[in-house]
Structures are given as C-alpha cells and as structure tokens.
Amino acid sequence: MPTDVERWKDEVYGNEIREHLFRFAEEGWDAIPEEEEDAWFERFKWWGLYHQRKGQESYFMMRIGTPNGVLEPGQLRTVAEVADEYARGPVDNPEFGAAYCDWTTRQSIQLHWIKLEDVPDIFEKLEENDLTTQQACGDSWRNIVGCPVAGKDTHEHIDAWPVAEELHETFKGNDAYSNLPRKWKVSVTGCDQGCGQGDINDLAFEPAEKHGELGFNVRVGGGLSRKEPRLARDVDIWVPEEKATDIAAAVTELFNDHGDRDNRYNARIKFLVDEWGADKVRRVLQEDYTDWDLESAGDDLRDQYTYNAGGHEHGDHVGVHEQPDGNYYVGLNVLVGRQGVEDVYELADLADEYGSGEVRLTQRQNVIVTDIPEEDLDDFLAADLLEDYSPDPHPFMRGSIACTGTEFCSLSIVETKNRQVRYARWLKENVDVPDGVTDFHIHLSGCTASCAQPQIADISLRGMKTRKDGEPVEALDVGLGGGLGENPHFAEWVEMRVPADEVPGYIQNLLATYEDERQNDETFRDFIQRQEEDALQELADPEETDYDDPYMHNTKMTWYPYADDDDMDASPAPTNGEGEPISADD
Amino acid sequence: MATRLRLLDDAAWVSVNDERAVGTSEVWPVAESFCSCSLAWLVVEAFVDVGADGRRVEARPHGHCLNCGESGTAPWLPVGKVTDDGFELVEGVRR
Known part of the structure; x- marks a missing residue:
C-alpha cells in the first residue's frame, strides 16, 4: 500500500x-x-x-x-x-x-x-540573483556538498566546483529525477583531505587516479539518520571527470527504480546497499543503467585524508589559508552556524571590500571569505566583526555545532542552538583545554535525524528525555570518539539520558580524565578508541555544576521556547500575511 | 464520520483529523506491557503505527523505559478518544 x-x-x-x-x-x-x-x-x-x-x-x-x-x-x-x-x-x-x-x-x-x-x-x-530554494528539501537531489574551497585550495587534485556545478545544472529542476523514493544527498571531493565528507552521503565522488588520469571513485549508501548510520560503500567504480554526470544519472535511476517506496523508513539507498551488497549494486548499474564498460576503482587518496580525522591537521577551514593564486581565504567561526542579520550585512561588506565578494559556507556551519590579497589581509583580520566570528577561535567555540532543535523543528526532542551556545560559553570559562588540542568537535542534534552530524564528532550529543527529581526533563545521549579520515568511525554511545544541565559537568570530568590518562600526545579520538567498552562508561560521570539551563522543561510542547509566555495556548499562530493572528472564527 | 489518522514528520507526530495530537519526547507511564517494570516510564522516540478501535485512537510507540533502559516497540496503547466535541488525549497510566 x-x-x-x-x-x-x-x-x-x-x-x-x-x-x-x-x-x-x-x-x-x-x-x-x-x-x-x-x-x-x-x-x-x-x-x-x-x-x-x-x-x-x-x-x-x-x-x-x-x-x-x-x-x-x-x-x-x-x-x-x-x-x-x-x-x-x-x-x-x-x-x-x-x-x-x-x-x-x-x-x-x-x-x-x-x-x-x-x-x-x-x-x-x-x-x-541566481539563488534558488528549488529541491533544497523533499525527495530529490538536495544541495550538492563538497570541499568548500574547491578551486581555491592548494591541496586540490581536481577542481570539484565545475563538477558540482554541472551536477547542479543537470539534476535541479529535471523532471526525470524530481520524484525519488527519498532524499538524495551527493558529495563531490576534489582534494586530498576529504573535506567533502563523502562517507556520509548517498552518492560520493572521491578523487582517484587510473591510467595516470585523475577522476573519481564512486561510493554509495552513506548516511547518519535513524540510529542507522552507514558509511558510503565502495562500489568499485572509477569514472573520469567527464563521466561524473553520467554515472550520477545511472545511480539515481537505480535508486528511483529500486528504492523502497512502501516504507519511508527503509527508503534511503543505504538500506538498499545493505540488502544487495556493493557487488550487486555495481552489477545492476552495469547491466541496466550504463551503456559503457565501467572501470574498476582507481587509486584513491584516502590515506591522506585529514579532514575531521581526529588529529590536529585539518578539522575545518577556520583560519587563514593561502590560495594557489597567491590570495588568501579566511575561515571564520560561526558559533552553532547562526548569524544575526546585521552581522551578515557586515560580512558581505567585508567580503566586497577585502575579497572578491564571494563567501563560502562549510559543512561545519562556518563561513569563508575568499580571494583576499596578501596586502589587505591584516586590515581584514583587524575588522571588528572578527571579534565575534574569529579565524582563531577557542576550541570549544570552534567545534560547537547544533541543529535547529525544538525552536522550529517538528522532529526534535530538545532545544539545541541556544543550549549549545550556553554550553560553549560555559566550557570556555570553566574547562581547561587539554594540551595541544586546537579543534574539538561537540555536535548537538535534537533527534536521530542527525542534522548536526553528531556521530562524526569527538563528543556526540543527541536529544532525549529523562526524569530528574520526579519530573521529565530534557536530556542528551552522549557518544564519544567519532570522526572521518582514512578510517572513519562513528561515535560510541557511552552515556544515555544525561539530564541536559549535567552535560557540561560530564564533559569537564571527561576531559580531565583524558588529560590525566592520555599517552604522550594521543589524540582524543585515539584515546577513546583505545578504551575497552566497559572502560568507556567509567571515564566520567555526569555532574551538576553552576551551569544554568533554562530549557529543561518540555520545549517541544511550548509554542516558542523563548517567549515570555511559552504555553502552546499563547501562540499567535496562525497569522495572516501581515503577521496578525487569524482567529478561529474567521 | 471517519477519523483521519496518520503519522507525520518522520513519525514524530500522530495526527488525528489533520491536527498533530501526540508527539515524540513525551514520557508515558505504561502499566506492565512494555518491560519488566510494573510501571514503565516510556520515552516515546517514534511512532510505528496508528489505528482506531471504535472511537479510541491507539498507537504503537517505539522508545525505552527510563527506569530499566529496556528499548523496543510497545504494544498498542491508547492515545485518546474522538468525541463529539473533538479529540481528547489520554492522561495518566496507559495500559
């Protein structure tokens, strides 16, 4: 049915x-x-x-x-x-x-x-202004992601930007691909650092060499949602750059024909790859969806991947980086990915004044201003705006990512963005950063949809409920040690149903244990992976501190969690085009 | 008159006659049927199915007990009942 x-x-x-x-x-x-x-x-x-x-x-x-x-x-x-x-x-x-x-x-x-x-x-x-909302949501080709500095990166093997552009032009608004069984997320990576995060996408293009030519290996069936995270599977296919659109069409058509339209919870292609295995995916692609001989996978660059790999090399694009043309790009940290509109105007002004006017968005919810000449760099870095959106942020501010949460989202179980802002500030004030740590990811997702990508963070936080002092309160499940890189690893879920006001204390205790027990300059991810399962539970306990959480009540059942009167009955909605409440009698 | 029932928002809500009536994140006291606790405190993480028995609306929630940690899908549990004045939510222990 x-x-x-x-x-x-x-x-x-x-x-x-x-x-x-x-x-x-x-x-x-x-x-x-x-x-x-x-x-x-x-x-x-x-x-x-x-x-x-x-x-x-x-x-x-x-x-x-x-x-x-x-x-x-x-x-x-x-x-x-x-x-x-x-x-x-x-x-x-x-x-x-x-x-x-x-x-x-x-x-x-x-x-x-x-x-x-x-x-x-x-x-x-x-x-x-050549912007569109088309297919930004729904069961279709979603926004194509990739290395945010494609074309401006010294680590690049293939400029992935024209490839992403061609995919965008081909599959956006294309009726043949407009009604898929479920959302369809595609990533294109062109650098040797793995910034495209192909591992967590339905379809991933990753740089690889074959016959002395650079092209892409194809992976299929990654994703994080529904407590069923999967890494994209290697389907043993290499394509030259000019074939990327053709193989993308073939894989999309396969998904269109064979994805599960009877059960939306089983519809993502990750479940089809589970059922078929990578070999069958490849065979069906060859027999039914392509008219050329598929090449086997080429030599990839995964052993060089450093992006969010748990080390100290390259967890994001924050900071000052030289472009191949001698100009610079500067990645600015945006705490939980949200900027007030006056700050966005100011950012646009700065990009115009010091760069080319171009701005890029990263998969860490940050922004990058590109094309800044070396002689203007100091003036740009001295701009007032950068006091709040720093290219050299405190590690706890830098790594804090949050989804939309109960502020607006139907799916979320807990409040997220403002809570994560408060967590980051408290951690910055109260927790010693372990020696040598410059980049520490704490990702907070309000539900299992995993929009904040919690499973690939050092500390993964996922919305939950618990009872405290006899009352239901907002809580978080806590996972540890996730990340990407050559050998990606999803976080281990270690502490379940921690009351949200005890999470900062837990992180404080955990990092103290890490600092005490790490071996030499062992990274946090390596430290976690070294632990036996039972030992993970013993690393730290949740604890109340002076951290104050104003969102412990059931924010999902408020009309807006920050309203003075947040009771559902106090909502002005629905409203008309002028924002005036529409009475039930109208 | 027929009652329209469906799950919405990736099974985060039970909709009754086109109104989101019951959502995930609620903590339900459930008598005996979910785990070994005499009274389970079930955190609803998703709804697996929704149906009606006469005027009574029921759902099968997926979640876990806050007391013992047992996780799984509960049997059919009452959500509320359709009355001549609209939909009334169940309160108190569900069984």
Whole structure:
C-alpha cells in the first residue's frame, strides 16, 4: 500500500508545485484546505519550504541551496536582505535577535518565520540573483556538498566546483529525477583531505587516479539518520571527470527504480546497499543503467585524508589559508552556524571590500571569505566583526555545532542552538583545554535525524528525555570518539539520558580524565578508541555544576521556547500575511 | 464520520483529523506491557503505527523505559478518544 507521502507525490510534485504555492500565497494562508495541509506541506518542501512545528502554524522555514556552499559576489547581501525583510517572527531569539541566517551542515542557508504570502516576492528577489530554494528539501537531489574551497585550495587534485556545478545544472529542476523514493544527498571531493565528507552521503565522488588520469571513485549508501548510520560503500567504480554526470544519472535511476517506496523508513539507498551488497549494486548499474564498460576503482587518496580525522591537521577551514593564486581565504567561526542579520550585512561588506565578494559556507556551519590579497589581509583580520566570528577561535567555540532543535523543528526532542551556545560559553570559562588540542568537535542534534552530524564528532550529543527529581526533563545521549579520515568511525554511545544541565559537568570530568590518562600526545579520538567498552562508561560521570539551563522543561510542547509566555495556548499562530493572528472564527 | 489518522514528520507526530495530537519526547507511564517494570516510564522516540478501535485512537510507540533502559516497540496503547466535541488525549497510566 503506498504511503501517504507517495500518494501525495503522485498527485502533484516537482516543478508544478510552484504554481500551487503561488496560488496559495496570493489567496492567503487560510486558503489551504485544512484537510489538505499536510499534503501541501510535504510538497512545498520540494521548493525549499518546511512548515514550522506545532504552535507556529502558517510560518515556514525556507532553505536556500547553495551548491558546494558557494555564494557568488552579491548573493550574501541578497540573503541578508531577504532575512531582514521577511524572516522576522512574533518573538525575538534571546541570543540572535529578531532576524538571522543559519548556515547548515550541508552548506545551505535556512531562514525562519517565512510567511506563505511573501514567497513569490522572496523567490523573485532570490532568482534575480541566481539563488534558488528549488529541491533544497523533499525527495530529490538536495544541495550538492563538497570541499568548500574547491578551486581555491592548494591541496586540490581536481577542481570539484565545475563538477558540482554541472551536477547542479543537470539534476535541479529535471523532471526525470524530481520524484525519488527519498532524499538524495551527493558529495563531490576534489582534494586530498576529504573535506567533502563523502562517507556520509548517498552518492560520493572521491578523487582517484587510473591510467595516470585523475577522476573519481564512486561510493554509495552513506548516511547518519535513524540510529542507522552507514558509511558510503565502495562500489568499485572509477569514472573520469567527464563521466561524473553520467554515472550520477545511472545511480539515481537505480535508486528511483529500486528504492523502497512502501516504507519511508527503509527508503534511503543505504538500506538498499545493505540488502544487495556493493557487488550487486555495481552489477545492476552495469547491466541496466550504463551503456559503457565501467572501470574498476582507481587509486584513491584516502590515506591522506585529514579532514575531521581526529588529529590536529585539518578539522575545518577556520583560519587563514593561502590560495594557489597567491590570495588568501579566511575561515571564520560561526558559533552553532547562526548569524544575526546585521552581522551578515557586515560580512558581505567585508567580503566586497577585502575579497572578491564571494563567501563560502562549510559543512561545519562556518563561513569563508575568499580571494583576499596578501596586502589587505591584516586590515581584514583587524575588522571588528572578527571579534565575534574569529579565524582563531577557542576550541570549544570552534567545534560547537547544533541543529535547529525544538525552536522550529517538528522532529526534535530538545532545544539545541541556544543550549549549545550556553554550553560553549560555559566550557570556555570553566574547562581547561587539554594540551595541544586546537579543534574539538561537540555536535548537538535534537533527534536521530542527525542534522548536526553528531556521530562524526569527538563528543556526540543527541536529544532525549529523562526524569530528574520526579519530573521529565530534557536530556542528551552522549557518544564519544567519532570522526572521518582514512578510517572513519562513528561515535560510541557511552552515556544515555544525561539530564541536559549535567552535560557540561560530564564533559569537564571527561576531559580531565583524558588529560590525566592520555599517552604522550594521543589524540582524543585515539584515546577513546583505545578504551575497552566497559572502560568507556567509567571515564566520567555526569555532574551538576553552576551551569544554568533554562530549557529543561518540555520545549517541544511550548509554542516558542523563548517567549515570555511559552504555553502552546499563547501562540499567535496562525497569522495572516501581515503577521496578525487569524482567529478561529474567521 | 471517519477519523483521519496518520503519522507525520518522520513519525514524530500522530495526527488525528489533520491536527498533530501526540508527539515524540513525551514520557508515558505504561502499566506492565512494555518491560519488566510494573510501571514503565516510556520515552516515546517514534511512532510505528496508528489505528482506531471504535472511537479510541491507539498507537504503537517505539522508545525505552527510563527506569530499566529496556528499548523496543510497545504494544498498542491508547492515545485518546474522538468525541463529539473533538479529540481528547489520554492522561495518566496507559495500559
């Protein structure tokens, strides 16, 4: 029996959703028949609009897909202007103000509190500046990720940016690929450091050499969601650069035909690869989906991968780095990936003044300003904005990543972004950084969807509940020792259901143990991997400290966790195009 | 009149007549049927299925007991009932 979602997609999906979206925008929020709301919300995702959660009816999150995280000159200002004009809700966020932009772990942009009535004007403004929300969500080719400094990296073997661009041009808006069984995440890596994070994508292109020619090895079936993390499997295929689009089409068609449309929880291609094995995936690709002889895998560069590999080499792109053309790129740390809109304007100004105007987004929720001439570097680094978005941040500020959480997301179990801000500040003030550690990843995801990529962090935090003093409170499961590199490893889940206000104390105790018991300059990841399973549990205990957590109550059941009166009944939603509450009698 | 039931948002919510009625993250007291505890405190992490028995709406939640840590999918448990005035949530111990 087809799922509701498949049935809804059969009726209307893909590009044609736009005309309906615009019709509803013209007629207003309450023109959507109540019994059709969930069907339309599912479809709107294809155009980058996620309806926000219960209590925030009529408001949407809007995702703008920026392939490889590249914002061409002028585009960041456009994003800031859209956020400034349209992404303002009924209540300010206490940390970030009234309007802000989120940079995501898939190098995209998310804005909140978008009203349906404003969507045509927003699309017009974005599209005038070659930005789009098309296929940013939904069951289709999502935003293509990759090395965020592709084309500007001294570690590069292949410039992955033109490859990502061609994939984007081919598969965005293409009706043949517009209705897949589930989301489809693709990564292109061109450097020898592994910054594309191909291991956690449905389809990954990784640099490899064959017959003296550089091309890509293909991996299939990675992903982190639903407590079923998988590393992308090696399907023993190498393609030259000019064949990347063809093999991508072939793998997508295979997924389209064989992905599970009867069960959305089994639909991602990682489960098909589990069932078939890599050999069968390759055989079926050869027999049914390609008209050329597939080459076996070439020599890859994985033994050189340093990105998020647990060492001290290259956990992100923060800092000052020389480009091959002699200019510099500067990676700036954005705590939990969120910037107030005034800061985004200022960032756009700085990029214009000192660089080419281009800004890039990383899979660590950070930003990179590129193309800064050496003679301007000191002036750029002296800019006031860099006091808050540092190229040389404290390790606990640098490594803190968080998903959207219960602030807006229906799936999340706990509040995340503001909590992670508070964690990072407390850790910075109260915890000694172990000697030699410059980059320490703490990723907080509100649920098992794993949008903050917790399984590949030094410390993985995942939303949960527990009881404390007889009351249900927000809690986190804690995992340790995850990361990528040549031998990627998912975090071991060590402490379950830790009350959220005891997590900073746990991290403090854990890092003290690490400092005491590490061997020589052993990295945290190596230290964790050296432990026996039982010993992991004994490394540290959760503990209350003077850390204060204002979000221990059930934030999922508030209308907005930071409102003075956060009770669901106090919500002004739904509202009309002017943001005025629509009464139930209307 | 038929009651429309479905799971939404990657099974994070039970929807009753197009309203999100019950979500994950709730802690349900469950009598006897989930684990060896006489009263389990079940953290609902996802819903596996939703159905109706007359006016009673039921769901099969997946989660774990806060007392003993047992994890799994519970048998059908009541979520609420459809009345002439709308949908009423179950409160207290579920059995």
